[in-house]
Each structure stands twice: as structure tokens, then as C-alpha cells.
Amino acid sequence: MTDVNLDKTYEHDKKERKVHRLRIIFNRKGCIGSGHCMLSDPYNFAWDEKIDWKALLVDGKPMEGKFQGELFVKEIETDSPHLVMNAAKTCTPRAIAVFDIDEKKFIA
Ligand code: SF4
Numbered sequence: 001m002t003d004v005n006l007d008k009t010y011e012h013d014k015k016e017r018k019v020h021r022l023r024i025i026f027n028r029k030g031c032i033g034s035g036h037c038m039l040s041d042p043y044n045f046a047w048d049e050k051i052d053w054k055a056l057l058v059d060g061k062p063m064e065g066k067f068q069g070e071l072f073v074k075e076i077e078t079d080s081p082h083l084v085m086n087a088a089k090t091c092t093p094r095a096i097a098v099f100d101i102d103e104k105k106f107i108a
Pocket residue numbers: 030031032033034035036037038045054055087090091092093094095096
């Protein structure tokens with residue numbers, strides 16, 4: 001979605017069990033419905049069966065303003081950030097971005 005302030009080298013220590021506060025940003029307009037995100041992170045992504053079989057950011061809130069209906073946002077706390085990071089990294093059209101709230105940078 002964006003390379004602005006993206007730390008491509010970011011890795012978390014899986015043994016550390018640290019809780020990460022993350023903001024997931026999903027560009028629904030850019031989604032082509034390939035389904036890779038749900039395989040990587042079924043906790044945060046599912047099929048939108050009711051509309052058009054694109055991805056659905058589970059419990060995501062629509063962003064207000066210019067991008068309403070296109071961008072959805074959700075904040076999570078997790079000790080397994082690699083799940084949503086893998087979802088973003090496997091999304092071919094790059095419709096998913098992950099921002100680390102405490103580190104103040106995009107990590108995927
Ligand atoms: S991986 Fe990307 S393009 Fe594929 S369903 Fe998920 S958000 Fe849509």
C-alpha cells in the first residue's frame with residue numbers, strides 16, 4: 001500500500017511474547033480476492049460473502065472522508081504480529097498495510 005516509513009527489515013522475536021499494538025489498514029478497492037490474507041491471518045481476514053467475495057477486514061472500521069468505503073482500519077494487540085505481516089506480504093496488489101503504533105512505523 002505504501003513504502004512511506006516502511007521498515008522492510010522488521011522481524012519480531014517469536015520467543016519474546018511481547019504484545020504489539022498494530023493498526024491494520026486495508027484498501028478494499030485494491031483487493032482482487034485472491035484469498036492469501038485469510039490463509040495467513042484468519043483472525044483478521046475473511047471472505048466478504050455477502051457482497052463480492054473480496055476480503056473483509058474482520059471488525060474493521062471504514063475510514064471517514066475521501067476514502068470512505070475503500071479503506072478500512074482496525075487496531076489490534078497481538079503477540080503474533082507475523083500473522084498479519086504475512087497477510088500483507090502475500091497480498092499481491094499490496095492492499096494491506098500494517099503500522100506498529102508504539103514503534104511509529106509501517107512494518108508491512
Ligand atoms: S491477499 Fe490481498 S488481494 Fe488477496 S484477498 Fe487478501 S486483501 Fe484481497
